[in-house]
Amino acid sequence: MKIEIQKAILRENDDEAKRNAEFFKKLGLTVVNVMASPGAGKTTLILQLAKALRNDFKFGVIEGDLASRVDADKVAAAGIPVVQINTDGGCHLDAPMIAKAMGDLKLKGPGFLFIENIGNLICPTEFDLGENLRMVISSFPEGHDKPLKYPGIFASADLIVINKIDLQPHLDFDMGGFTTGIRLVNEEAPIFEVSGKTGSGLSHLVDWLKKAAGKK
């Protein structure tokens, strides 16, 4: 006897993500899921964006790492409300983890919540957190072929940031190849060339994020 089911395998996470999204909407928060390899510059960029946005918007961060409070401590030292999630080996954040973290993060909008996901170009892709925007960060030292090697995460991005442009003169990075690889899987996501260290290119990213928050 055949029984039709047609149910998403990750429906429990998806349902929790929907509840998170409703909660964030009630709080007036634009939520950005920040995904990248370890060392691409997620925390540095989040701190730079906080500096640029916090005069006009409330700003909070959820940090995700296997272990340690290294990133949460940096964010807290900048005076930004932050909660650190340690997954003890888990390779991605999921919606229930975010729901739990929001219990400890006293943040009300209008403003931004940046969720720094585990450094990983594979696993975070499949787990919706209830975010409004997925920001995928690649960096010049990682090379221009990452979109071809990790298509899923680039396909899922609402915006793509290519960081550490200050190092470009020292590298053989083919920007045309990088863009072609992205456009193969993602027609619309804008690509921002920035340096989290020098601040180069950040104003365009900040303007885009402000517009995105306004559209919500």
Place this chain on the structure above:
Amino acid sequence: MHELTFAQSILKIALNSLPPQSGRILELSIKTGVFNTLEPNCLNTAFEIISKGTPAEGAKLVLAVEPAKITCNNCDYSAEIFSFDSPMTLCPKCKGQTLLKGGTAMYLESMEVEE
């Protein structure tokens, strides 16, 4: 690499979908998109372990790939992609930029149950 999580979820959905007084589950049909990182052997092993002692013990997992669709921004070329081994970044017809869409599904389609 989350095959245990996927297997647990598949088992939970299957058992919740089982009508009362049914026999064993014989087969589970799963659709997974070409962009997903679901590895069949790992999934089978994980499912074998966690389904022991349940009506799903011994059930066969039948995996079908949901393809992505590749189109050309410049001409009418289109095709289905069942594997991402050699992505066509340029159209084989006119060398225009290509676009891949779809191929992200992951769902339990149906199951075959002993009468």
